[in-house]
Amino acid sequence: MPEAAVSHESRAPGRPRSLEADRSILSAALDLFIEDGYQGMSIEHVAAQAGVGKATIYRRWPSKEALITDAVCSFSEELTAPDTGAVRDDMLGLVRQIVELASSSPSGRCFARMAGEMISNPELAKVYKEKVIGHRRAIVRQIIVRGMDRGELRDDLDVGLVVDMLVGPLLYRALIKRAAPSETAGMASAFIDTLLVGIAAQS
């Protein structure tokens, strides 16, 4: 994160840093990281695409690695847990969100790029898993746990395993397919119903 340019008590003298520059740099860095990878992107391209000078970037981040680390974690809270009262509807809503994210938003493409970059950059991998993946898994988890609490799902489930079974196929499709989101969305019902048979409580 760019260091706060001022303390809350008394502002530093001189021209304050442009918040607009903060945003455009992070956005450009994320785009280029996704498109070209860690080694493939360059600070010069980031500066050009963000419409700022290179010094403006190095005034905020000490190195390329620090910038990318921040950019990768800059996703706003894009995923929200539906709470309809029925686990099937919750899952359906969640799956639709994931399908949408995986194709249209940068976050899906970022996951694909990170899958590779995590091999050679453990520090980046650690932060990404904690900040982005951990946060998303917690949301998916919520839906499963609520279903168990309501008695809709078996109470002996391994929640982590169910999360994997719910999220894994969607991300796998997003990684290897050039499929339109509508195509994957059409399979959502069949997918969830098949999975539900295995995890629902005995009726």
Place this chain on the structure above:
Amino acid sequence: MPEAAVSHESRAPGRPRSLEADRSILSAALDLFIEDGYQGMSIEHVAAQAGVGKATIYRRWPSKEALITDAVCSFSEELTAPDTGAVRDDMLGLVRQIVELASSSPSGRCFARMAGEMISNPELAKVYKEKVIGHRRAIVRQIIVRGMDRGELRDDLDVGLVVDMLVGPLLYRALIKRAAPSETAGMASAFIDTLLVGIAAQS
């Protein structure tokens, strides 16, 4: 692929190309591609690790891109479809193979690296999907179809969807976890049984 140095009828004059060099170049290229990515790897490093001169590489492949394309497709037939006569045992054997591949062999790490590189290199993505992913999906498909033919599985299944549900969670775990294969292997039974409930024929 390195062009055949000779026709079958009459060999070209001069020293023939070293098959050993072919192998060591492809192996080094694959290793470094997985570890450092497309832009991160260098032909110089490939040559050094393979123990050959740079000219020896450029005598066989016209460019870095052509070399990587060949290297990525150089996996031998690592996955084989078990045929035990029971779909559950077939799936169990397959899952164990996938878990093993995803962690120990280069092919699992290559999939992770390719997930990112496919974003910016459509040509490489096309070849990889056809040659590697297509081949593996066909093997998984075989097991599903055999189970349907034997009446063990419902006959109205979307085979592609079942393949995604079987493979997706395993690859997802391999991508984001630093988990030992044994850990994932321990979940194989629970995973398959949960999935089977949803796809098995009514008893």
Place this chain on the structure above:
DNA sequence: TTGAAACGGAACGTACCCGTATCGGATCTA
């Protein structure tokens, strides 16, 4: 034995990139 082509090694030209430094101008506080 001779010629042809491959071999490993090294150098080259061109291009790019990281991180730093410097410039004149713009924008803030006091």
Place this chain on the structure above:
DNA sequence: TAGATCCGATACGGGTACGTTCCGTTTCAA
């Protein structure tokens, strides 16, 4: 207004990489 800091633009030094070219040497067929 005065001083401080930020701004975009530009240049620099050191390093790396692609793809080519040239070496002297090695390995093959005729």
